[in-house]
Amino acid sequence: MTPNIGDMHAEQHMPRVFRVMRKEPDSLPTIGDRHLGVRPGIDVDVDAQNNVQVNGKGMSVAPNWRDINHKRIPGRLRPILPGAMGSNSKFCFRYGDGPFVQGALASGLTLEPDSPTHGNVAPAQVVPLATYQGDIAATRSDWVEDET
Amino acid sequence: MTARPLTLSSSYLATVRGTHELHRLIAEGKEDSPEAEAIRDASDGAWEALSETERNRARWVAEDLYSLYEEPPAKQEMTREAQAGLNEAYEARERGEWDRALGLLRTWRAYIDPSLLSYLRGTIWLEAGDPATAALFFQHAHRLNPENESYRAMYVQALNLSKTASH
Numbered sequence: 001m002t003p004n005i006g007d008m009h010a011e012q013h014m015p016r017v018f019r020v021m022r023k024e025p026d027s028l029p030t031i032g033d034r035h036l037g038v039r040p041g042i043d044v045d046v047d048a049q050n051n052v053q054v055n056g057k058g059m060s061v062a063p064n065w066r067d068i069n070h071k072r073i074p075g076r077l078r079p080i081l082p083g084a085m086g087s088n089s090k091f092c093f094r095y096g097d098g099p100f101v102q103g104a105l106a107s108g109l110t111l112e113p114d115s116p117t118h119g120n121v122a123p124a125q126v127v128p129l130a131t132y133q134g135d136i137a138a139t140r141s142d143w144v145e146d147e148t
Numbered sequence: 149m150t151a152r153p154l155t156l157s158s159s160y161l162a163t164v165r166g167t168h169e170l171h172r173l174i175a176e177g178k179e180d181s182p183e184a185e186a187i188r189d190a191s192d193g194a195w196e197a198l199s200e201t202e203r204n205r206a207r208w209v210a211e212d213l214y215s216l217y218e219e220p221p222a223k224q225e226m227t228r229e230a231q232a233g234l235n236e237a238y239e240a241r242e243r244g245e246w247d248r249a250l251g252l253l254r255t256w257r258a259y260i261d262p263s264l265l266s267y268l269r270g271t272i273w274l275e276a277g278d279p280a281t282a283a284l285f286f287q288h289a290h291r292l293n294p295e296n297e298s299y300r301a302m303y304v305q306a307l308n309l310s311k312t313a314s315h
Contacts, residue, residue, distance in 0.1 A: 060213075069195040070203075071166065071187065071188045071191050071195075072192075075174075081207065082207050082208060082210075083206070083208060084168070084209035085170050085171070085179075087179050087180050088179070089180060114196075117196075121200065
């Protein structure tokens with residue numbers, strides 16, 4: 001069932017998640033399959049009708065940017081996280097302020113942790129790929145750059 | 149206490165192989181290339197399988213490998229404290245405390261010649277069980293100081309061992 005977030009601000013009490021993405025001139029993340037989005041067939045499974053399956057897969061996130069694969073963390077953050085090898089054209093973004101636990105993340109989306117340091121932003125129900133991508137894109141204004 | 153090699157999981161070794169490849173691309177100014185992104189994509193699964201100890205070790209290897217193509221820190225005059233720290237690094241290596249030995253070298257790296265630093269890092273990784281990483285450091289030591297026969301010999305040995313290990 002699609003979570004109803006009602007009148008709540010989208011990111012309040014929702015799980016806090018981090019993701020490395022490019023940003024646009026408005027300082028918000030770029031919408032795209034390698035940024036704020038998913039790669040169909042890789043990050044999510046899509047059936048013959050182009051519906052996204054509900055199986056725990058989704059857009060990869062972590063409870064802290066330091067937990068993300070060091071090859072994705074921008075190299076400029078080496079003074080904070082030694083061994084960072086990511087592109088300096090990308091940035092660490094944060095969404096939400098709640099615990100990293102399974103549950104609603106935004107309208108149509110849930111967080112599905114698969115370990116204490118990784119999870120996926122998954123569709124809450126079987127939906128067309130475009131709907132799922134739209135639900136992810138709708139969170140754009142609630143992501144903030146956070147490399148602290 | 150006898151120095152023993154680390155137990156390096158297949159996920160750890162896959163992570164470090166990707167690190168070697170990505171460093172090669174970054175050194176060539178290709179950090180944003182499709183090849184670099186492909187390495188990052190391919191490394192996510194192995195990264196998720198690592199323990200926290202392995203993650204820290206993988207990050208520090210990646211950090212140390214920047215020394216292969218970045219300017220070294222300004223050379224410092226040897227002090228009693230630095231000498232003691234470097235002695236500690238040697239002793240830690242003899243005891244097989246690989247991570248500690250590498251950490252001490254990192255702390256006191258400005259007090260030793262960059263070729264010696266790479267040689268010492270190579271000896272640690274060779275004994276710790278990662279000849280491919282050792283070969284990169286020995287190659288660097290040899291490039292900085294081609295007159296030193298030990299550096300060349302160790303490079304060749306580590307290279308041969310890494311080829312054997314990968315088959």
